[in-house]
Amino acid sequence: MTITESVTLMLALLYGASQLWWAGKRYGAVAAAVSLLIALAISASPVLLAGTLLAIAGLALLQWRKPALAKGDVRINELRAACQHFIALALLIVAVQYTINSLMLKAGMTPVVSRPNVVDAFLPIAGAIEVKGIVSLGLWDQTHPAAAIMLGIVLLTGILCKRAFCGWACPIGLAGEQLYRLRKRFVKEELMPPRWLDWPLRMLKYLLLAAFIYLVVGMPAMGIPNYLQGSYHKIADLKMALFFLTPGLITLCCFALIMMIASWRRQGFCRYLCPYGAILGLLSFLSPLKIRRNHSACLLSKGMKCDKCTRACPANIIVHTKTTVRSDECQACMRCVAACPKKEALGFALPGNHAVSARSLMLGVLTIMFFLPLIAWLLGYWDSQTPDAVRMQLLQMIDHVGH
Ligand code: SF4
Ligand code: SF4
Numbered sequence: 001m002t003i004t005e006s007v008t009l010m011l012a013l014l015y016g017a018s019q020l021w022w023a024g025k026r027y028g029a030v031a032a033a034v035s036l037l038i039a040l041a042i043s044a045s046p047v048l049l050a051g052t053l054l055a056i057a058g059l060a061l062l063q064w065r066k067p068a069l070a071k072g073d074v075r076i077n078e079l080r081a082a083c084q085h086f087i088a089l090a091l092l093i094v095a096v097q098y099t100i101n102s103l104m105l106k107a108g109m110t111p112v113v114s115r116p117n118v119v120d121a122f123l124p125i126a127g128a129i130e131v132k133g134i135v136s137l138g139l140w141d142q143t144h145p146a147a148a149i150m151l152g153i154v155l156l157t158g159i160l161c162k163r164a165f166c167g168w169a170c171p172i173g174l175a176g177e178q179l180y181r182l183r184k185r186f187v188k189e190e191l192m193p194p195r196w197l198d199w200p201l202r203m204l205k206y207l208l209l210a211a212f213i214y215l216v217v218g219m220p221a222m223g224i225p226n227y228l229q230g231s232y233h234k235i236a237d238l239k240m241a242l243f244f245l246t247p248g249l250i251t252l253c254c255f256a257l258i259m260m261i262a263s264w265r266r267q268g269f270c271r272y273l274c275p276y277g278a279i280l281g282l283l284s285f286l287s288p289l290k291i292r293r294n295h296s297a298c299l300l301s302k303g304m305k306c307d308k309c310t311r312a313c314p315a316n317i318i319v320h321t322k323t324t325v326r327s328d329e330c331q332a333c334m335r336c337v338a339a340c341p342k343k344e345a346l347g348f349a350l351p352g353n354h355a356v357s358a359r360s361l362m363l364g365v366l367t368i369m370f371f372l373p374l375i376a377w378l379l380g381y382w383d384s385q386t387p388d389a390v391r392m393q394l395l396q397m398i399d400h401v402g403h
Pocket of ligand 2: 299309319
């Protein structure tokens with residue numbers, strides 16, 4: 001684990017522990033802090049210790065500059081934005097570290113910074129093949145183990161808390177939102193497709209998902225060991241990076257189309273094209289947590305007119321007439337809850353209307369996304385075992401390395 005990964009991880013986990021403390025869950029906070037101490041002791045890793053100290057300093061700075069945010073004592077939308085920006089910033093730093101590492105390898109130099117393994121999160125197909133290898137052959141990949149871990153983690157968020165990953169963590173969703181806002185500065189109107197077109201467009205992401213599943217399921221199990229030990233897999237991340245950094249004409253046209261869709265319609269990319277959004281949408285039907293409306297507390301039951309929740313929803317879900325929002329497009333963003341004037345009327349809740357707060361949802365997402373990688377790392381299933389020398393050698397002939 002690199003220093004940036006350690007700082008990010010410990011910052012998220014310590015922030016989570018401090019949130020438990022501020023929320024009055026003192027036992028939970030102590031249990032979380034003790035678990036982290038145990039992790040530190042087990043690993044005996046100077047990098048994790050340095051990451052912890054830096055994270056403590058970062059939290060102290062946050063407490064000094066933004067005490068309300070440090071205590072999680074802010075509005076739902078601010079808390080969600082802070083969570084999204086934290087993850088986006090962490091990934092940006094990781095991207096810089098990864099770029100330095102790759103450029104030095106390409107130049108034939110020993111990298112001054114290690115490759116952050118979390119970049120394997122951008123290899124979902126490799127991750128799915130690894131999962132297939134584990135399930136069908138009991139074979140654990142040593143080249144990009146974090147790919148399978150991160151894929152499992154994202155899918156787990158879908159099962160437990162709907163598409164909260166999309167609403168609270170995904171940096172691409174955040175970038176799409178910024179693009180949409182930028183477009184709105186110049187063109188004020190909402191450019192919504194007609195209803196008859198919206199549904200087929202939404203199905204596009206499921207088609208893409210089906211294509212990816214076909215690729216993985218269609219791969220014979222006996223071919224998996226060869227793939228995992230092959231040269232292509234060893235530099236699959238570099239291949240992916242090269243694909244984005246040196247796009248051809250068709251790729252550029254695809255990027256332009258994606259940016260156009262993201263700016264044209266709010267959450268356009270998530271709604272129409274993202275295969276992760278598709279699989280999380282499907283898994284979200286399993287989630288016990290859903291947006292639930294308590295009709296007796298809702299203003300509509302008092303004969304008043306209100307549709308604030310519906311108007312706040314970026315996914316255009318009609319919330320104010322539903323008792324439970326089951327839609328695969330619901331990202332658990334809780335904007336509807338934030339907009340509701342009656343506190344008890346709407347919540348992200350378990351069956352029986354046992355609502356969880358925005359802070360608890362954020363804690364859940366952070367715990368899944370950061371605590372599980374820590375456990376994977378402690379178990380030795382996070383760091384790639386491919387030596388830099390091998391990657392350096394393969395990088396010199398990357399154009400000739402194929403499947
Ligand atoms: S229903 Fe509520 S939580 Fe779901 S996407 Fe709409 S605003 Fe967000
Ligand atoms: S915003 Fe709240 S009070 Fe208004 S319709 Fe929605 S749930 Fe009911």
